[in-house]
Amino acid sequence: MSSITSPDGPEPQRARSAQRARGGVGSDVDVVVLGAGPAGLGAARALARTGRSVTVLEREAGVGGLAASFEVAGIRVDHGSHRLHPNTDPAVLADLQALLAGDLQLRPRHGRIRMAGGFVPFPPSPIGVARNVAPTVTARLARDLLTAPLRRGQVDDTFAARVGHALGPTMLEAFYGPMVTKLFGLPPELLHGELARRRVSARRPSDLVRKALRRGPQGNVFWYPRRGYGQIADVLADAAVDAGARIECNAPAQRVDFARDDVRVVVDGNELRAGAVWSTIPLPVLARLAGGPVVDLRFRALVLLYLVVDVGRWSEFDAHYLPERSTPIVRMSEPRNYRTSADDPEGHTVLCVEWPCWVDDDVWNADPGALVAQLLPTLAAQGLHVPPPVEVVVRRLPAAYPCYDIGYDARLREVESWVHPLAPQLISFGRNGLFAHDNGHHALAMARDAVACYDPDGSFNVTRWQAARRGFASHVVED
Ligand SMILES: Cc1cc2nc3c(=O)[nH]c(=O)nc-3n(C[C@H](O)[C@H](O)[C@H](O)COP(=O)(O)OP(=O)(O)OC[C@H]3O[C@@H](n4cnc5c(N)ncnc54)[C@H](O)[C@@H]3O)c2cc1C
Missing domain, CATH: 1.10.3110 (protoporphyrinogen ix oxidase, domain 3)
Structure with missing residues (x-):
């Protein structure tokens, strides 16, 4: 277990967090938050601001979850194409604008999709x-x-x-x-x-x-932080730590046990006792860790290939959407085209390829070089000529998309009818915590709504939480 550090080297914001988050698990807290993606970080910050003691446990080495950014060949990249959509709740957007100051840029969308043999905006x-x-x-x-x-x-x-x-x-x-x-x-x-x-x-x-x-006078637009979408998680992490929260990375929750007066989370063989556990990890995983029903709710995985190519800019487009069967990938984006940043080096660029698969299938286990060799001719056949990359970096996301196969709804209801009655000791929210396809701004709004369920006397209003949860079902996802 470690305090917050980036897997790609120290960064100023995270270094500040690291100082304040250092320390081992072992003390009692009001709330343990599982997962340091946008939902977990947003909740931790808001909880800490109400004066509650909060510890966030994150499995990975850094914060951000699916919405994290990191560096490849000196260029900030995301886990596939990420944008902050303009339909973000105005209060959530205003908060992010304040946290990110001048770094949140309003950008014109400039992607295209291959359809019926042509490219369409x-x-x-x-x-x-x-x-x-x-x-x-x-x-x-x-x-x-x-x-x-x-x-x-x-x-x-x-x-x-x-x-x-x-x-x-x-x-x-x-x-x-x-x-x-x-x-x-x-x-x-x-x-x-x-x-x-x-x-x-x-x-x-x-x-x-x-x-x-x-589309308004500004056309089709989106918001994007200068240092990658993951800058949102980074500033939230710092704000949470500033408000008094602890964030422990490399700290996967291994078990959740219910006692009469508290909930116990086992991590690294240590037990952390909490008044409540707020989970944002995948719901089926939570059920397994906490003695809930084991059901067949599957996630589609993604292999992300980051191709470093020796051209200053490969195309004018931010993303190419590729639904046609002739190529195995669904999208290829060029991160530097999502922002204006003097930090992006000249002379080379990175292309991020999103290749869906199942955990442990041939694609998941393939050598990245072999995947690139298979991929490039399929792109060329569509008029997308990518020069041989000088470097390939791979990231594998095991739980990218909840799979809504026929019958998933009955299986999901079974887990929901286990988890919902456990409130307020245990609540589950966030994208995979609901087994939903929600955007990052939905995850942030859920965190805010969860904290708003505390009554002035400090008790958690379960009826209000149930109503909030029902509201989350109306979210419509944007790509
Ligand atoms: C390819 C792709 C593109 C997307 N594009 C957009 C976009 O353009 N705009 C947008 O708004 N949204 C987009 N999203 C969605 C966005 O990434 C999510 O909505 C957001 O990350 C959800 O935040 P979260 O905190 O709910 O979950 P997550 O980001 O999934 O965070 C959950 C955290 O829990 C941690 N965890 C898991 N198991 C454990 C454990 N046992 N113990 C401790 N920690 C654990 C994980 O490591 C992770 O950090 C995209 C998603 C994908 C996959």
Whole structure:
């Protein structure tokens, strides 16, 4: 177990945290937070600000979770393409603006997606498609738009049926279907309809048109910190420590036991006693550690390849979305294009490749060089010519995307009906803590809402927490 340090070397912000977070586990605290991603850090900071003693236990060597950043060849990179979306709750955004000061930049979105043999601005709209792909596809989209009112009645609760019903067969076949097949390793017919509700905000083709036309005067924009998306977690960690929280890295929770008056978390063979445990680790993992039901809720994994190439800038685009079957990856981003930063060195750039897989399958276990050799010709076939990289760095994320296969909902309910009655001793929230696809700003809003469940007398209002949880189910994810 260690205090906060970066796996890639000391950084000023983290060094400050390290000083204040040093020390072993062993003392009683009001709350133990499991996981130092945005949800855990946001909660730790807010709890500490109410005067509660808080210890955060993080399995990895640094903070940030899925939303962390680190350095490759002197360039800050994220775990795949990350943006702070403009629909972030205004209070959460104002807080981050204050914490990040001038480092939070408003940026124009400039990505593109491969569809029907052409490239279309991302997110795809019928207008963008009409301008960039074959007239036959445009004609089919126009037909889907006109026939939308005729698509009535009940549909199966699968991703394929829901998206096909809402947006028509062309968007399903050209974009959403192939994308989810690669992302989840299952065809859209075998994925639950809830995935469509959570990930596809448009309910009819006209919503896509309206959305494209409604983009404000600044166009399609996003927020991004100058030092990578993970700068959000870094400043939250420092703010949490400044408020009195302790953050222990390399400290995986190994067991959670319930006693009459407290909850005990075992880490490194030591027992930490807490009034409550707030968990943001994957819900099925929490169930295993805390004696809950063992159910088959799977996560799709990601192998991330960071290709260092000897060109100052590889393309003008921030990200390429690649749903087509002809390449195994789903997205390739160029981190330096997400921000303006004098820190980014000249002369070379990094491309971040997102390759979905299952933990322990052939891709997960493959040699990175072999993956790159397989990948580059598939990109070239799409007109994306990547020079041979001078360096390849790999990161493997075991729990990137909760897999909503058919029947997952009953299995999830089983774990939920175990965990929910354990409040206030144990609560679970955050993206994987809910087994949801939520964005980082959702995770931060959940942390805020959880802390707001304390009544003035210091007791945790379980009824309010239940209501907040129900509200989290309405989150719609942005890519
Ligand atoms: C490829 C990809 C792209 C994304 N793009 C965006 C985007 O553009 N915009 C956006 O807003 N969001 C995006 N997200 C989502 C964003 O990363 C998450 O919403 C956010 O990280 C969730 O924060 P969290 O704290 O809930 O969970 P996490 O970040 O998953 O943090 C959980 C923490 O728990 C730790 N942990 C696990 N097990 C244990 C244990 N036993 N003991 C102690 N610690 C443990 C983990 O190491 C991790 O640090 C993306 C996600 C992915 C995978």
